[in-house]
Amino acid sequence: MTTASYVGIEVELNDEGFFTDPSAWREEMAPMIAKEMGIDELTDEHWRVIRFVRDRYLQTGGGPSVRVLGKTSGVEVKDLYRLFPKGPAKQAAKIAGIPKPVGCI
Amino acid sequence: MSTVIVIGAGTAGTLVANRLAKQLSPNDTIIAIDQDNSHLYQPGLLFVPFGKAKPSKLTRPRAAQLSRRVTYIQASVESIDTKANTVFLKDRSPIPYDVAVIASGSRVVTEETEGLIGEGWLKDAFTFYTLEGATALRDRLANFTSGRIVVNVVDMPIKCPVAPLEFCFLVDAFFSDRSTRDKVKITYVTPLDGAFTKPVCSSILGSMLNDRNVELITEFNTGSVDYASNTLVSYDGRTVPFDIAVLIPPHAGAEFIFKSPGLGDEFGFIPTEPKSLVSKVASNIFVIGDATDIPASKAGSVAHFEGEVVCNNVLHYLKSEPFEETFDGHANCFIESGHKKAMLIDFNYETEPLPGKFPLRIGAPLLKESRINHLGKLAFAWVYWHVLLKGRDIPLIGSQMPKSGKQFSTKPVREVTPTQSQESH
Numbered sequence: 001m002t003t004a005s006y007v008g009i010e011v012e013l014n015d016e017g018f019f020t021d022p023s024a025w026r027e028e029m030a031p032m033i034a035k036e037m038g039i040d041e042l043t044d045e046h047w048r049v050i051r052f053v054r055d056r057y058l059q060t061g062g063g064p065s066v067r068v069l070g071k072t073s074g075v076e077v078k079d080l081y082r083l084f085p086k087g088p089a090k091q092a093a094k095i096a097g098i099p100k101p102v103g104c105i
Numbered sequence: 106m107s108t109v110i111v112i113g114a115g116t117a118g119t120l121v122a123n124r125l126a127k128q129l130s131p132n133d134t135i136i137a138i139d140q141d142n143s144h145l146y147q148p149g150l151l152f153v154p155f156g157k158a159k160p161s162k163l164t165r166p167r168a169a170q171l172s173r174r175v176t177y178i179q180a181s182v183e184s185i186d187t188k189a190n191t192v193f194l195k196d197r198s199p200i201p202y203d204v205a206v207i208a209s210g211s212r213v214v215t216e217e218t219e220g221l222i223g224e225g226w227l228k229d230a231f232t233f234y235t236l237e238g239a240t241a242l243r244d245r246l247a248n249f250t251s252g253r254i255v256v257n258v259v260d261m262p263i264k265c266p267v268a269p270l271e272f273c274f275l276v277d278a279f280f281s282d283r284s285t286r287d288k289v290k291i292t293y294v295t296p297l298d299g300a301f302t303k304p305v306c307s308s309i310l311g312s313m314l315n316d317r318n319v320e321l322i323t324e325f326n327t328g329s330v331d332y333a334s335n336t337l338v339s340y341d342g343r344t345v346p347f348d349i350a351v352l353i354p355p356h357a358g359a360e361f362i363f364k365s366p367g368l369g370d371e372f373g374f375i376p377t378e379p380k381s382l383v384s385k386v387a388s389n390i391f392v393i394g395d396a397t398d399i400p401a402s403k404a405g406s407v408a409h410f411e412g413e414v415v416c417n418n419v420l421h422y423l424k425s426e427p428f429e430e431t432f433d434g435h436a437n438c439f440i441e442s443g444h445k446k447a448m449l450i451d452f453n454y455e456t457e458p459l460p461g462k463f464p465l466r467i468g469a470p471l472l473k474e475s476r477i478n479h480l481g482k483l484a485f486a487w488v489y490w491h492v493l494l495k496g497r498d499i500p501l502i503g504s505q506m507p508k509s510g511k512q513f514s515t516k517p518v519r520e521v522t523p524t525q526s527q528e529s530h
Contacts, residue, residue, distance in 0.1 A: 066296075066326055066340075067260045067355060071371040077328070081340040087324060102302065 006032045011097075018093065018100045022057065025097025033095045037086065042095075046083050049073055054096040063093040063101035107133045107203040107423055110192055111175075112182055113359070114139035114167045116147070116494070117394025117408035118208030123496035124416040125206075126174035133423075135174060136200065138192070140181045142167050145236060146489060148405065148482075151268055151441065153239035154231075155279050156247070160240050170494050182209070182361040185368060187387045204389050204419050207375055209359035211264055211395035211403055217355050218259055218327060225332035230350040233272060234264065245349060246279065251288035252348030257337055258295045259327045260355040261302075264395060264403045267450070269293070269353050270300060270310055271441045276351075277317040278443030292320040294337065294345055299323060303457035306450060309472055313442065327352075356403070358396055374398040379454065380430035382415050389422060391415050400454065402436040409493050410435040410504040416496075435506040437463075439482035447478035453506040462510035464501050471511065 001020065002013050006029035012020045019025055030050060031042050039046070052073040056064050066089045070077035080088035089101045109129065111122045114137045122137045129135060144167040152158035168177040181195040185205065193199045213234050215222050221230070231242035254276060258269050273293050280286040293300070293314055300311040300321060314321050328340040330350065337345045358373025368386055369375050376385040377397040384390040393415045394408035401407050414432040421428050434454030441447045449469050450458035462468040469477055492499055 065261065068371060077326075077340055081328075085341060087326075087341070 014100075016100060019097040022098045025054075029097065030095050033097075037091055037094065039084070039091070039095075043083075045075065045079070046095075049075055049080065049083060049088065049092050050096045053092045054098060057093075057096070057098040063089065063096075063098050065089050065101055108201065109133060109135050109204045109206065109419060110200060110202040111135070111137040111206045111208055112185075112192065113137075113208035113210055113394075113396070114171065114177065115144065115208065115210050115394070116405045116489075117210065117396070117411070118206070119144065119167070119170045119494045120409060120412045120496045121206055121208060121393050121415055122175045123170075123172045123494065124412050125419060125496075126172035127496065128416055128420060129423075134176065136176045136178060136202075137167075137171055138178045138180055138182060138194070139167050140179070142179055144170055146486060147264070148485065148489070150233050150236065150239045151271055151275070153236070154233050154242040154246055154272075155275055156243060160236055163236065165490070170490070182359070184361050184365040185390075187365070187368060187390060190389065202389075204391070204422060206391045206393060206415060206419065207362075207384070207396050208393050208408075209362070209396050211262075211356040211358055211374070213354040214357045215354045217357075218352075219329035220332065221330045221352065221354065223330065223332045225330075225335065225350075229332065229335055229348065230330060230352055232352050232354060233268075234353060242349075242351065246276075249289070249349065250285055253290045253292065253346060254349045254351065255292045255294055255337065255345055255347035256351045256353075257293075257325075257327055257345075258297075258353045260296055262403055263353050263356050265438070266302065266402055266404075267310075267438055267440045269295075269351075270314070272351060273314060273319050274317065274443040275441060277319060281444075286318075290320070291318070292322060292345060292347075294322045294325045294327070296326050297323060303452065305460075306458040306472065310440075317443075356395075362396075370398055378430075379434065380414075380432050381418055381428040382411055382432055383418060383428055391419060399434070401434040402438070404436055404438055405489070405493070406437040407435070409499075410437075412496060413498075413504045431505070433505050435504060437502070439478055439485065441479065441482055442474045445479050446474040446476055447482045448472055448474050449478045449481070451506060451511075456506060456508070456511070456513075459511045459513065461512040464507045464510065466510045468510055 003010050011024045014020050084091035111118045125135050143164045146163045149158045149163040180197050183193040183195050185192050191199045191201050227241045231238045233239040280289045299307040301307040326340045327337050329338045362369035362373040375392045377392040377399050379399040384392050393411045395403040418428045437451045439447045449471050451463050452458040460472040463471050
């Protein structure tokens, strides 16, 4: 467990850098988290995915997989990788302050 | 005088229809529907590529597995109207129901991955998740002497999530037995960040791959298959070359679910209450087996453990009683590890697969290779046709996960075996 400070607010992150408490997240934190991962600017396209991921988490209690994102977010998988080159499901989940999407069993 | 309709007569549909036959009143009608009359013993598919199971021995007529109390209709389901409580069939009259149990399973969808169905399909790339694919792969492996075999899970969820790892263990043993193992490179490519989803199991299975010199490539999301160069290409631009690709394509629910408004999610799986197995769509629709969206393995053992709860809740619905919420996500799988050995894993929603003994403190070893587990896996075919499909309980193995033999990390369970019980730990 580590802590990080975004827009002056201290938040707790787990060992892999995901929020331990998704309710601590604020939209203003997103650009700073993204920058740490090498995404310098969050475009409208990025935001569409981030908000989608966040909403889905609030509705279902889990983050969507890449395949779910490709089918339901309105952004195709190829474009998702363009936006989040190191893995859309994980990166978008981190930026949206939600837990790591777990693989189905 | 109610009509209960069971859609799908595979593992889940057959066992639930047979359970209902024993429990419903003689005045009630039980109908089971499937599109063909060939019931496939799916656990046998894993052995077909190695010549250890005959394809012709893996199927039996669906109708013959059902109780005489059940009316079997062979027809394709077109859609379900959940508001009008009616099932629509191809070239037949619609059937109205009081209760529907959806047991239509999951299927591999080969068209979702770019290039997969191309010139190399069933020549250099296969899946053993279908009888056709497993048989074609058997013929290719028989003449294969050297090169790269890549086993790739394209995306989750899949049926029997341990089967691709079992395939790696068996292909290693297959070429070891032929003394050509040093000429064959085996690679396991997965979208997960480890060999498996559950941490303890993942690390044990990961080291088993390592022991067998199987290369592990993680977090690989296959975007396309390129037969011009025989490579798998990930969405983030990585490539894995192959001579033989053994692919596990993404899965989806039955086609009729996509044509039934409000019934399924984006993959055609049906939103289901995890503990009662009542669908979230309507209180007279129940879901069992691979067709659900619950966070349990898509495996025959899960369908078996679900059978009791589904059946009880159908009865509760017909008597206007409250539903029971007793399903705990119990799954129990043998993992064939090659050279006539196998491991056993047993887990549920809350408890990941742990070492120990099953079902009690004395029993088969969990998460550990043994000959007894291999014999268990072989004996399971008989149990499947004669006990599980009949909707009977298996002695000593209840639908809820047993805890007594498992080694929970906070409170280790002492192994009680004849040789160790004398010793003090």
